[in-house]
Amino acid sequence: xxxxxxxxxxxxxxxxxxxxxxxxxxxxxxxxxxxxxxxxxxxxxxxxxxxxxxxxxxxxxxxxxxxxxxxxxxxxxxxxxxxxxxxxxxxxxxxxxxxxxxxxxxxxxxxxxxxxxxxxxxxxxxxxxxxxxxxxxxxxxxxxxxxxxxxxxxxxxxxxxxxxxxxxxxxxxxxxxxxxxxxxxxxxxxxxxxxxxxxxxxxxxxxxxxxxxxxxxxxxxxxxxxxxxxxxxxxxxxxxxxxxxxxxxxxxxxxxxxxxxxxxxxxxxxxxxxxxxxxxxxxxxxxxxxxxxxxxxxxxxxxxxxxxxxxxxxxxxxxxxxxxxxxxxxxxxxxxxxxxxxxxxxxxxxxxxxxxxxxxxxxxxxxxxxxxxxxxxxxxxxxxxxxxxxxxxxxxxxxxxxxxxxxxxxxxxxxxxxx
Amino acid sequence: xxxxxxxxxxxxxxxxxxxxxxxxxxxxxxxxxxxxxxxxxxxxxxxxxxxxxxxxxxxxxxxxxxxxxxxxxxxxxxxxxxxxxxxxxxxxxxxxxxxxxxxxxxxxxxxxxxxxxxxxxxxxxxxxxxxxxxxxxxxxxxxxxxxxxxxxxxxxxxxxxxxxxxxxxxxxxxxxxxxxxxxxxxxxxxxxxxxxxxxxxxxxxxxxxxxxxxxxxxxxxxxxxxxxxxxxxxxxxxxxxxxxxx
Numbered sequence: 305x306x307x308x309x310x311x312x313x314x315x316x317x318x319x320x321x322x323x324x325x326x327x328x329x330x331x332x333x334x335x336x337x338x339x340x341x342x343x344x345x346x347x348x349x350x351x352x353x354x355x356x357x358x359x360x361x362x363x364x365x366x367x368x369x370x371x372x373x374x375x376x377x378x379x380x381x382x383x384x385x386x387x388x389x390x391x392x393x394x395x396x397x398x399x400x401x402x403x404x405x406x407x408x409x410x411x412x413x414x415x416x417x418x419x420x421x422x423x424x425x426x427x428x429x430x431x432x433x434x435x436x437x438x439x440x441x442x443x444x445x446x447x448x449x450x451x452x453x454x455x456x457x458x459x460x461x462x463x464x465x466x467x468x469x470x471x472x473x474x475x476x477x478x479x480x481x482x483x484x485x486x487x488x489x490x491x492x493x494x495x496x497x498x499x500x501x502x503x504x505x506x507x508x509x510x511x512x513x514x515x516x517x518x519x520x521x522x523x524x525x526x527x528x529x530x531x532x533x534x535x536x537x538x539x540x541x542x543x544x545x546x547x548x549x550x551x552x553x554x555x556x557x558x559x560x561x562x563x564x565x566x567x568x569x570x571x572x573x574x575x576x577x578x579x580x581x582x583x584x585x586x587x588x589x590x591x592x593x594x595x596x597x598x599x600x601x602x603x604x605x606x607x608x609x610x611x612x613x614x615x616x617x618x619x620x621x622x623x624x625x626x627x628x629x630x631x632x633x634x635x636x637x638x639x640x641x642x643x644x645x646x647x648x649x650x651x652x653x654x655x656x657x658x659x660x661x662x663x664x665x666x667x668x669x670x671x672x673x674x675x676x677x678x679x680x681x682x683x684x685x686x687x688x689x690x691x692x693x694x695x696x697x698x699x700x701x702x703x704x705x706x707x708x709x710x711x712x713x714x715x716x717x718x719x720x721x722x723x
Numbered sequence: 724x725x726x727x728x729x730x731x732x733x734x735x736x737x738x739x740x741x742x743x744x745x746x747x748x749x750x751x752x753x754x755x756x757x758x759x760x761x762x763x764x765x766x767x768x769x770x771x772x773x774x775x776x777x778x779x780x781x782x783x784x785x786x787x788x789x790x791x792x793x794x795x796x797x798x799x800x801x802x803x804x805x806x807x808x809x810x811x812x813x814x815x816x817x818x819x820x821x822x823x824x825x826x827x828x829x830x831x832x833x834x835x836x837x838x839x840x841x842x843x844x845x846x847x848x849x850x851x852x853x854x855x856x857x858x859x860x861x862x863x864x865x866x867x868x869x870x871x872x873x874x875x876x877x878x879x880x881x882x883x884x885x886x887x888x889x890x891x892x893x894x895x896x897x898x899x900x901x902x903x904x905x906x907x908x909x910x911x912x913x914x915x916x917x918x919x920x921x922x923x924x925x926x927x928x929x930x931x932x933x934x935x936x937x938x939x940x941x942x943x944x945x946x947x948x949x950x951x952x953x954x955x956x957x958x959x960x961x962x963x964x965x966x967x968x969x
Contacts, residue, residue: 313832631820
């Protein structure tokens with residue numbers, strides 16, 4: 305009892321170094337758990353980029369490529385899906401809804417997506433979240449555009465502003481569809497998905513702005529005005545891809561095979577969830593690197609603790625000689641030092657967990673609105689608890705290093721400090 | 724080799740008997756000590772004179788059972804402690820020895836009373852003796868007041884705030900609590916001035932006598948010799964030689 309109290313008082317006597325040690329461990333624990341949180345949060349947010357869509361259809365290509373251009377607006381479609389094929393698929397009985405996607409133009413650094421109003425109804429993210437309008441409404445007129453939250457924020461647009469779409473994808477395009485300007489009809493709420501960085505226009509509008517173009521350039525001397533184009537039939541010849549929702553999930557694989565074996569042209573149908581997993585697998589190395597780095601930070605903190613206890617050992621040889629003289633066994637001294645390491649580690653872990661939740665409470669709303677990264681605040685998961693338990697154990701084991709040295713010193717010192 | 728002692732034949736009441744003890748440190752500070760015969764009768768107050776480097780601390784470590792000799796017998800209160808294991812020697816020391824060091828005797832961050840009561844944590848018999856009539860705290864306070872320390876000093880105050888003289892008295896109280904048979908003092912007065920040395924020794928003698936304890940004090944200072952029953956030089960009983968390494 306007295307021995308324990310004295311050991312605690314000894315620790316309190318060295319409170320500055322002890323506190324710094326606990327802080328170092330706490331920060332490393334916060335980092336480790338934080339990285340784990342961000343990792344799982346990022347993975348979940350990534351997997352939640354598109355939900356509710358059963359299949360994505362495009363021209364035959366790899367599933368990651370199709371996913372990248374249809375959902376993430378990265379890269380280009382190698383080929384298009386003809387309108388006839390699109391209509392064939394749309395007519396199939398399994399289909400609940402189908403939304404066409406037509407890509408290829410841009411507005412400043414943002415992609416322009418030609419689609420139908422159904423997009424705003426059927427595109428889902430984070431499982432059940434749908435697209436909501438912060439202001440305005442879906443496109444009604446041919447030259448209406450609906451812009452994502454990032455587009456509105458970056459370019460300072462509000463409903464009613466005119467925008468000119470550029471041909472092609474260069475950030476600074478020399479060929480603009482300036483003869484047929486659009487009007488911002490609606491601005492979407494922030495979603496944390498690529499939708500935020502997209503300018504949405506009607507599928508017919510994509511057709512309309514290209515009606516007097518051929519092979520990527522304006523046909524000389526043939527200019528059709530915006531008013532004339534409204535009277536023309538604006539049925540597209542092809543789209544880049546299509547999102548499909550099915551009446552029954554059971555039909556997913558059957559329809560996928562049917563599309564993959566479609567005779568009229570080579571097509572690919574992919575399951576977005578599977579493709580997202582596959583894509584995440586590519587960035588998985590970064591995930592492992594993060595884990596390794598934070599594990600090393602924890603190891604460094606524990607090493608720091610061992611160093612701290614070792615450096616104080618010399619001043620404490622007198623203390624140990626006194627304990628020995630009143631009958632303490634070397635084993636008791638070993639136990640005291642190991643317990644000290646254990647107490648410091650556990651205190652560090654507890655403080656680290658508190659710091660983590662405090663940090664989460666502060667940054668969670670910010671991360672959600674700014675990066676679309678949703679970090680759930682929940683009780684530590686079994687995996688995290690196992691990690692913490694492992695670290696506590698590692699701390700106690702690391703504590704045996706200085707404890708064994710103290711043991712040997714107190715054996716050699718005996719009653720007096722031999723130098 | 725054989726040291727000449729002024730001792731009569733071995734008496735039954737001897738507290739300590741050492742014979743043919745040999746010990747050598749290994750390693751960097753190689754040093755060896757041989758004690759052919761050493762006897763300490765009960766209730767005697769012995770001053771052991773030895774300059775530094777003469778093996779004083781090795782002798783004390785052997786006596787207290789912190790180290791075990793390579794050969795020979797060390798009988799204390801009729802028990803040959805060389806026969807005991809290390810843990811049993813530690814327990815034996817806790818029960819039967821009160822130790823006072825030269826200086827830095829106390830755990831500076833602990834309270835005075837915790838410092839005094841510390842030995843009782845390792846010695847159940849001493850605890851029983853100390854608490855036979857009262858609580859351990861009251862017994863500690865009684866000892867402290869007998870040694871001239873006010874009772875209010877004992878509680879709450881950490882030992883680091885005491886003067887050197889006060890610290891030595893607390894150390895004496897710690898050595899005396901629970902009435903161990905043998906008080907071992909390693910130059911306990913060297914940090915004190917002349918008057919305080921005498922006063923401290925008087926207190927220690929009185930208390931040791933009261934408790935019926937035997938007292939062995941090691942010092943390099945011969946000026947205190949007159950106050951002891953017997954004075955011996957360490958080189959009379961022990962031969963030491965530096966090891967081959969040093």
